Amino acid sequence: MFGPDQAPLVREFLRFGVVGTIGFLVDTAVLYAAIGLAGAGLYAGRALSYLAAATTTWALNRHWTFRHRRGSAHPARQWIAFLVVNLFGFASNYGTYAALVSLSPFCAQHPVIGVAAGAVAGMAWNFSLSRRFVFSPRPGRGS
Template sequence: MRHAAALLGPQRLVLAQEFLRFGAVGTVGFAVDTAVLYAALWFAGAGPYGGRLLSYLAAATTTWALNRRWTFRDRRSTLSAARQWASFLVVNLVGFGSNYGTYAALVALSPFCARYPVVGVAAGALAGMAGNFFLSRRFVFGARPGRDP
């Protein structure tokens, strides 16, 4: 860890650690997204687009909770939990646009992705990740005490 701190500097090291944790949380979100999508398709009779809206909401709620408790645990937000969750959903609409747009395009244009929507879910998650990280870090989870302006 000291080598990484020396190489990156303390602020970039914190950024890198947060990004890695955000990615790990995103992996959990991907699993929730996929599970809820397939459940909506199989048990609720939802189509691939409506089912994806449900699965995205479930995944976003899961990732908000995990990011709040783990990824950004050292940051202070002035928002209540309910307002923070709502803010997370709002700022992540940018990532959602990339995420859902990638998914929808792949499902519509690729017979393989239409048959295996999990591929579209994965591609969508990667497409939205960077934007979601920086927007969440800045606008949802607040500054680190005594460190960020």
């Protein structure tokens, strides 16, 4: 199915998936905390939870998934680049979430379903763009 040339890419994608799962847990925990403890609504709470999850996944991807590709970029610059290029994944992620919680009463009562669907929707964008523009081993390419 995959040749030996593709093994590093497959390993990165699997690690990215593990990190994404951790990000999903952070996203969900922060969303429920924002709603329950801070009184945030479904949308503002999700914006906060997404930022927390994105920061978590950036750090884990930097130190584990793409550690051999992270280059010499200053961490703050790389974090900003990660957030910028992942706006495509965010649009897909948040759009899926917003559609589900606004159109489905069940998803509005159980927003974790929308978070999960959004995470899956944004994953391919996030992996491709992060690998290419944030964790590129080439100098001067945001690495």
